[in-house]
Amino acid sequence: xxxxxxESTKDLILVDAQVIYPNFGIKLTLASSHRKLLQISENFKxxxxxINASHEEQKAEALKSxxxxxxxxxxxxxxxxxxxxxxxxxATYARLLQSVSLNNSLFTQPQSQLTLINVDVEKGIxxxxxxxxxxxxxxxxxxxxxxxxLQIDYVPHDSWWYRSQLHPLASSQIPGDFLLWFNENKCDRxxxxxxxxxxxxxxxxxxxxLQALFYQIKFEIADVICCPPFFNRLPRNxxxxxxxxxxxxxxxxxxxxxxxxxxxxxxxxxxxIYLASIHDRLPNSAWNGKWISNHH
Numbered sequence: 316x317x318x319x320x321x322e323s324t325k326d327l328i329l330v331d332a333q334v335i336y337p338n339f340g341i342k343l344t345l346a347s348s349h350r351k352l353l354q355i356s357e358n359f360k361x362x363x364x365x366i367n368a369s370h371e372e373q374k375a376e377a378l379k380s381x382x383x384x385x386x387x388x389x390x391x392x393x394x395x396x397x398x399x400x401x402x403x404x405x406a407t408y409a410r411l412l413q414s415v416s417l418n419n420s421l422f423t424q425p426q427s428q429l430t431l432i433n434v435d436v437e438k439g440i441x442x443x444x445x446x447x448x449x450x451x452x453x454x455x456x457x458x459x460x461x462x463x464x465l466q467i468d469y470v471p472h473d474s475w476w477y478r479s480q481l482h483p484l485a486s487s488q489i490p491g492d493f494l495l496w497f498n499e500n501k502c503d504r505x506x507x508x509x510x511x512x513x514x515x516x517x518x519x520x521x522x523x524x525l526q527a528l529f530y531q532i533k534f535e536i537a538d539v540i541c542c543p544p545f546f547n548r549l550p551r552n553x554x555x556x557x558x559x560x561x562x563x564x565x566x567x568x569x570x571x572x573x574x575x576x577x578x579x580x581x582x583x584x585x586x587x588i589y590l591a592s593i594h595d596r597l598p599n600s601a602w603n604g605k606w607i608s609n610h611h
Contacts, residue, residue, distance in 0.1 A: 423485050497585055555601070568588075
């Protein structure tokens with residue numbers, strides 16, 4: 316059970332942070348810490364921060380909200396992470412937020428104490444959309460709660476289908492350049508460090524499977540992706556083999572990357588993958604974002 320966060324609220328727990336496909340906003344799931352502990356799971360609130368909105372004004376407000384949340388939780392992404400394709404930057408934010416959330420990141424140790432946050436919700440009417448919008452400002456309540464005291468049964472319902480098969484061994488700290496596509500010189504960042512971290516964390520010995528999962532995480536941000544229905548319908552152009560299983564390797568980006576790798580002993584460069592995505596050349600129109608109109 317979840318509903319949109321529409322009122323200012325105190326002492327919330329960050330339950331999860333995900334990247335909304337395909338417009339690379341960030342969906343936060345929060346829960347109140349005041350409910351009777353057993354009923355808390357009925358009280359999830361979500362808010363969407365459209366940090367890549369096409370309207371500058373909406374984008375600026377969403378970034379302001381996100382920055383207030385990062386400050387409240389004492390988090391900071393690296394400068395390099397900001398200069399990446401928008402889905403990569405959004406994923407970096409989401410992974411870092413997940414690492415201090417109840418759901419936790421695939422790659423970090425769960426924190427024993429969770430910071431409680433306050434949120435101020437400001438309502439207004441959008442000039443562009445002629446409908447109500449919500450702006451969020453987050454702040455720390457300077458209180459924490461013990462994870463072990465929370466009995467929350469949370470399972471994201473629109474995320475990577477493979478996630479439930481994984482039993483990760485989390486590492487302590489993930490580096491600021493983890494899973495980024497480009498380095499300081501705008502060249503491809505090699506997979507070497509990322510791959511060994513992912514391999515250690517996922518604890519999988521099957522090399523083919525490990526490579527497939529690695530590409531899904533690095534190039535399709537599978538570990539943090541979600542796809543809320545749009546007008547109650549899921550779009551048709553979802554990346555194949557992320558939200559639903561797809562065995563035909565020609566139909567998914569990861570399948571094609573692995574085929575290419577076996578032919579050339581290297582994957583396509585991050586730049587090739589990025590250009591294919593913005594020119595709508597990826598299988599099943601993945602990453603093209605065309606199902607969202609700017610006018611709704």
